[in-house]
Amino acid sequence: MIPAKFDYAAPASLAETVSQLANGADAHVLAGGQGLVPALTTREATAGLLVDLRNVPDLADILPQDSGVRIGAMVTLDEVAASTQINGSETALTDCLAAFGDPQVRNRATIGGALAHTHHGVDLPAVAVALDASISVFGADAGRTVAASELFGGLVTALGPAEVITSVSVPVPASGAGSAYEKVRNPGSSYAICGVAASIVLTPEGTIDSARVVVAGATAAAVRIPKVEAALAGQPATQETLAAAAGHLPDEGLTFPSDLAAPADYRAHLAEVLIIRALARATDRARKVSS
Template identity: 40%
Template sequence: MIPQAVDYKRAGSVSEAISLLAENPDAKILAGGHSLIPAMKLRLNSPSLLIDIARIPELRYIEVRDGGVAIGAASTHHDIISNADIQSRYGAMIEAGELIGDTQVRNVGTLGGSIAHADPSADWPAALIALNASIKVEGPNGAREIPATEFFLGFFYTALEEGEIVTEVVLPAPAAGSRSVYRKFMQPASRFAIVGCAASVTIDGGTITDATVAFTGVSADGAFLDEAVGAALVGKAASLETIEAAANAAAEGAELNEDHYASKTYRKHLAKVYAKRALAGACGL
């Protein structure tokens, strides 16, 4: 299907993009376009104006800050997975990024666009939650920073307010002895997650001192932090037996997704399986 007619403007700065949004309330931000354009073709979204922010220099960078890494929202998936600073610190980001779409999608699609779209089966949200990332946004009322755990609020629904755009993602410095991974059972055609699990684990002297587990694809409400699984690991030996016991509680109480790819029962089973795989990887087992 062909989209309805739409105007197009390329913003030269973040402030210009915010002004254009304020002047055109039904406009949409265009970065990589891999989520927005298909929605427009299906007439699920028919903005009067597309505001292109993909070439704003202040939105495309990756830099080390205080041992962590700041990523500009217009950085592509390829920018992220090919960056040495991210490769050396955040395994979950590399593994999640490498599993997104195909080469074309990874070369053009952006981190900011993906998380602002908040597809409940997208890969980045789980990785960002597990890594305790924060998301910086800017709008007509100024800038603010939102923890990833508070950014993803539901089905294609985020904490972004009217007129705001994502400008940056901040990954905190990883703790000594920590490791993160991402594991996914994917739909083979779209490569979206039927179940995806990101895990970050800190080990000291063979004991798990901190653990964060997040899922995507599991819940109809989108990515979420599984606090019960993480809590069940802390203070325990980093062993397969510990992981097995903790993973059995995966997705308890979640509003499970159900579609023609997987029933609720199957997704619950996969959540346990992929929690075990992610945690085993994060523990180096």
């Protein structure tokens, strides 16, 4: 297996990157390449031009911000996981990173690439949505910052063909907040058969103030489940209420894919189970933070 021919460029600026992406025929961004390179090798994907971000400055830093931490798009998942700014507490993000691919993939895959990789089993977008992260994007005119939920809510990532993710900002969790990510991996590919990222905010009294529940592995990369979220608000955070809320999942009418690893109805069942488990762990963590 050998990739079909393509051209390659590694420009030294964002402006040049965007210009090459806009002008090249069938041009694609190349970050860590952990999704793209094997797809090119099997010729499932083709490209006329690959624009490599490796020479673009300032994309590989993890910087503290007032409201959280900003992670440059070219920071590898291994570096994110090793960062004390990230791993100080257990969150949906640390859960996701620990279960992402394998060590070699984490050493090479970038957070920008993992967010932009449009494969239904890639779960980082769901975590970004659950954590209410914002994504900085650079395009033809200038940069913009959008909420993760805006970028990943649809069937395809709402990223322009000549746009590049430059960083992701993860907010500091509010007091009483906790998050978790639950994944059942495909034993072959290690992608998620199904994953659920949940974040929860407890009131000082211990009831649920708000929650986000996001499913990975359904038709879109990251699907929020508003009916489950709504059913949680104002409830005591007990196993019973979590389970009852998860029972609203079918009301959303989500469709799940069917493949050799799992049929759709099993994925739907799994999503419900994982919602309860993710919420329970998020609640435990929220209580730890508050106590």
